[in-house]
Ligand SMILES: NC(=O)C1=CN([C@@H]2O[C@H](COP(=O)(O)OP(=O)(O)OC[C@H]3O[C@@H](n4cnc5c(N)ncnc54)[C@H](O)[C@@H]3O)[C@@H](O)[C@H]2O)C=CC1
């Protein structure tokens with residue numbers, strides 16, 4: 001990294017202390033941008049970097065709610081409105097006990113460039129809370145969501161900031177959040193949230209979009225390298241929204257998905273995962289993945305989620321959480337012959353793990369490109385809401401596929417243009433940055 005980029009990074013670390021995930025995401029982008037700043041001085045002169053690393057607005061608020069025992073609970077809510085150069089802030093809400101401002105900022109920062117790659121008019125934002133939905137009743141989740149929205153509503157809007165789901169936020173939570181928004185504002189502004197129910201403004205394919213999009217883009221990368229999903233053994237971490245629909249599409253493409261996980265452990269089924277069982281356990285029962293082995297004698301359950309990376313596979317799709325593949329796990333994947341890694345989760349590989357993939361010529365598509373299908377389909381949901389229309393499954397899926405192929409082509413072409421052929425980390429970061437930076441140049445110092 002040159003001295004100017006180093007200086008910006010040092011300032012980010014000083015001004016945002018004790019936020020290692022945010023530092024990591026900024027460092028990865030800045031490392032990629034060196035050739036951009038060598039080629040063109042305009043971005044430095046306009047202070048684009050200094051502005052892009054600073055959120056436009058950060059909101060932190062109290063979320064009081066009453067549990068089923070009548071006891072008052074207090075959580076902390078966050079919304080970081082990071083960058084609106086391309087459109088309204090857009091990004092999910094995460095409910096997980098690990099959430100603090102550093103996690104929301106890393107996710108919001110990633111979202112700026114990911115959203116730019118989709119080619120839609122959406123800026124970057126993210127939010128959430130340290131509320132833990134695990135073990136909570138439906139009514140407790142509802143009361144939490146209502147309290148969360150009672151503060152959030154004043155900051156969001158279909159032309160301002162449009163939240164959606166992330167870890168711990170699915171259709172149930174979006175429903176409760178929307179209900180409270182509608183009640184407080186007395187308006188059915190469908191475009192204020194995405195991931196809505198299909199009978200009240202949601203889009204077909206949004207549920208499947210991130211997982212399907214991940215498989216489409218990995219297939220495109222494989223195809224470009226004379227390969228495909230057909231006949232491959234695939235390991236996918238997590239067993240939530242992204243993992244389930246990545247499994248579905250990979251299976252449709254002729255791959256065998258042999259392992260899934262949750263935060264407690266992983267299942268390995270050499271006969272191939274039965275997705276109906278998984279959907280039943282996770283989507284209907286909201287239970288732990290270990291339940292799977294009670295129904296499938298071909299499967300084993302192992303405690304500890306990290307062990308999933310010791311399973312021999314051709315393709316790995318980390319789709320659970322940040323930093324779940326470290327250097328050692330990456331080395332094990334390489335030793336076991338992995339040919340491709342596609343990131344369904346946000347920042348699931350540590351920088352050291354990415355270095356291992358790159359040194360060993362593992363085909364690698366980073367999160368900003370690989371999991372952009374979810375937010376891209378959210379943008380399609382916003383378009384449908386704006387038109388008071390709803391499109392068929394086939395129409396939305398075809399658009400999603402085109403967007404993923406475009407993201408792959410743009411990232412590879414930009415990497416090649418900067419002399420970094422095959423490096424999709426650089427390609428995605430540079431392509432996303434240029435789109436946002438050029439819009440910021442047009443809009444003046446704001
Ligand atoms: N849902 C979406 O549309 C999008 C999600 N993502 C990212 O994908 C990842 C997964 O999100 P979702 O599937 O939506 O969440 P989810 O809440 O539906 O599922 C998360 C899954 O990961 C598991 N998990 C959590 N920590 C784990 C760990 N340490 N090891 C193994 N498993 C663990 C959970 O048990 C759960 O099965 C997150 O990084 C999220 O930011 C990215 C783009 C869009």
Ligand SMILES: O=C(O)CCC(=O)C(=O)O
Pocket residue numbers: 090091092093111114162163164165166194346371372374375376378
């Ligand atoms: O659909 C959305 O706006 C949320 C997507 C998201 O949070 C993500 O891409 O990580």
